[in-house]
Amino acid sequence: MTPVYTQNIPSGAAPQITSFTASSNSITAGTQVTLSWVVSGASYLIVSPDAGAVGSTSISVAPAQTTTYTLYATNAFGRTTATVSIAVH
Numbered sequence: 001m002t003p004v005y006t007q008n009i010p011s012g013a014a015p016q017i018t019s020f021t022a023s024s025n026s027i028t029a030g031t032q033v034t035l036s037w038v039v040s041g042a043s044y045l046i047v048s049p050d051a052g053a054v055g056s057t058s059i060s061v062a063p064a065q066t067t068t069y070t071l072y073a074t075n076a077f078g079r080t081t082a083t084v085s086i087a088v089h
Contacts (some may be wrong), residue, residue: 014078015042020071026087032062033086035069042073042080063088 018038027033036058039045045054048070051061061069068085 010076012075012077013041015073015075015080016040017071017073017080017082020082020084022069022084022086025085026089027063029064029088030062032060034058034060035071035084037071037082039071039073041075043075046072046074048072061086 016039018040020035020037023034023036024031035047035051037045038057046052047054047059049067051059051069061067063086066086066088068083071082071084073080073082
C-alpha cells in the first residue's frame, strides 16, 4: 500500500463574503440593478447566472424575470457563496 503523505499540505481559510447586495430588490423588467459585494481572501469571483467571472466589486444586471444571483468566491482552500434575489414585476 502506498503511504499517504500529510506533511507540507497547504492550509488556510476559505474566502469570506462580508456582503452581497443589490441596489434594489424589486424592479420592473429590464431595469438595471447594481450587484455589489465585499469579499476578502478570494483568488477569483464568479456571479451566476449571466455575469460570469468578475474582477471588480460590482456589476450591473437587468433581469427580465425574478432571478436569484449567486456570488462564488474561491481560493486554494475552498469556496464560499452568497445569494441575492431580485423580484421582477
